[in-house]
Amino acid sequence: MSLTTILGDSTMNFVNEPELDLTQEAVQKHLQQAFAQLDATDTPDIPLVIGGKRIYTDETLASVNPAQKSEVVGNLSLAQPAQIDDALAAGRRAFQEWKFISVADRNQLATKLVNLVREHRYELIAIIVEESGKNVGEADGEICELIDFIHAYMIGMEQLKDGLDYLVPSPVESREARYLPLGVGAAIAPWNFPLAILGGMVMGAVLAGNAMIMKPSSDTAVVGYRLFELMEQAGFPTGLINFITGKNAEMGDYLVKHPKLRFINFTGSKQVGLHINQLAATPQPGQIWIKRVVAEMGGKNAIIVDDDADLDQAAAGIISSAFTMQGQKCSANSRLIVLDSVYDQLLAKVETRMKALNHDPARANGDVGPVIAKRAFDKITSYIDYGKDNPEQNTLLVGGNYDDTQGWFIEPTLFEVTATSRIFNEEIFGPVLGVIKVSSFEEALQLANDTAYGLTGSLYSKNQAHIKTVVDDWYVGNLYINRKTTGAVVYQHPFGGFNLSGTDGKTGTTNYVQQFLELQSVTNHHG
Structure with a gap:
């Protein structure tokens, strides 16, 4: 596949985002400033964000620094079932308009997000290091991977936007097979790549025309919230992406079983992934579809x-x-x-x-x-x-x-x-x-x-x-x-596993984006 595709009126050449050179004095200075700024900042209270409204709950959960477990990185609000209902309703309202937004316009917002991620690179690295315990090099690698994911999904939708191009023509009818977004989905993300995987899971589906519930791991929700803020700043419509935190198992089960949820995009353990798959397979009262489950799970x-x-x-x-x-x-x-x-x-x-x-x-x-x-x-x-x-x-x-x-x-x-x-x-x-x-x-x-x-x-x-x-x-x-x-x-090593390691929708590819679409055949007989 060519690494060049036409996006609107411009040509996009896919180039992997370069990592920082940690030996450079200027890079080290920026990192020190970012950590100093983080240290000087009060511990944040992280809200739910539903339909653009920030909700702070009385019950909270602390996200802590695993290297210094007495240090609280942020206090997370905990969603209750009624708030999940509201988030799905907000997503459904936003979806009714977003699904008609052109691929070119969606990609413009994605480009703004990429630029914001670059602008806040050092800040994001500092939060990742503090909240997940991974080192600076690994944290910076996440920045690059997120940017690469977004670019890959922009390209993927550009390739899919016109549907199938190999239908047999007819003199008496017009024929079209076009991709449609599914609806409102949930990204249930892991803690180990709290920026790249979370952001890729959300943006792959959003750029395909869907609305999303964005649920980071409670271990790393502070950096997840910062990414959500950048999505807001980039201009994604209010209610299109709703930010939810909570106790993973309790809230997750309610969300996964919800009859208004169309699909689940999950990354995590085999045990939880299979549990989600089992819950999603049982239709709930009022549910009118077979839920789609995209799962990337464990390995040995x-x-x-x-x-x-x-x-x-x-x-x-x-x-x-x-x-x-x-x-x-x-x-x-x-x-x-x-x-x-x-x-x-x-x-x-x-x-x-x-x-x-x-x-x-x-x-x-x-x-x-x-x-x-x-x-x-x-x-x-x-x-x-x-x-x-x-x-x-x-x-x-x-x-x-x-x-x-x-x-x-x-x-x-x-x-x-x-x-x-x-x-x-x-x-x-x-x-x-x-x-x-x-x-x-x-x-x-x-x-x-x-x-x-x-x-x-x-x-x-x-x-x-x-x-x-x-x-x-x-x-x-x-x-x-x-x-x-x-x-x-x-774009070098498409990633995803076989057997009980997952459903193998390769991340960073057009194949990944297709999981959040369904194909409609439209035939118009001319008489």
Whole structure:
């Protein structure tokens, strides 16, 4: 597909948004100013925004800094069922006009939003770092990804706006197959990419002509609200995007089951995604459609290291895949499968790199930061304890320490495991990697495929026959050869998983936008 498309009267060349050069003095100065400004600002109260009206509730929920859990980043208002009803009604009213707005006019507003995101880049980075615990480099990567998502969805709608162009012509009737927006949907977003994923989920559907309920994770709703404010400032109509926060499970169930909700765009865990899918599948009184569910869920992603692999390259990719952002990426590597002939050599290199990871603060772009919350800390450390307590299946090689005195910190941890270990089979979503030794490439691939997930996978190998085999037989949505499992880039690595990793609408593509449209056939017989 060409990276050039016509948008109105101008030509848009897709170019990935460049990341900041963190070595530049000017960049560091801007970052310091942004953090100083954030530190000097009073803790914000985050409202609901429904039909343009800001609503502050008596009951609130604190969003805290996971590196300093005593620090409250923002106090979130909590939506009640009546307010969800109001948000859906506001969205429905706005949708009646928005669905007729041209693609060119929608894209103009999206361009304004992109410019505002660029203008507030350092401010957004500071909030992301403070609220999610990820480092500056990862936070800046989110800015780039959000901008890339928006541009990709602008292009996608430009490609789809005229419908199907291959209908057989007729002398007696005119024929058209056109894409129509679905209605009012909900973006239920995760905390780990609180700007890029949330913004992409909302904008993909909005640029397709829909209205949206924008629901960030309660762990990272402060930066979500700041993004919503920029959407307002860009000029998106009042009520088209309604901002909702609340206790995730209680509010989420009511929203998902609501008869006036047309579709759900979800990113998060397998457990929650399947629960949403089940709720959405049951029609409620007054519901006149089958709800559409778009879901990007978890993974238990493997890296295979072949006997002829470049071991330094593999070790670097493993460390980045498994431990960047504390392993809190759905694409992160958590299973390492190594051919026995290179096992000891590779592990020595991996262990050396693990021990070299620094513990500098996130503001200083440190390697090792906190996990997001107490529930994550408790879950991840339970797997570490399981590994220590079950030596017949697990041998601790590196790490294994954790401390929640100040924040939720877990040391990058490596276990040698058996194929039946829970560490090797269950999604942990943290800095815990299980490694297993195998005697053949065939055994390695069999183990890699032995999972209900199908998100990412990587093979390090120079063997062309083995490379062809994994391309043919490794069933994952994002397969990589001789590179890490993380870091998919818009328009370079379309992202989405198979099996219980999701519905595989590839983000950053026209395919993604199509999920929020339905095709109508219009035939006019001329008599």
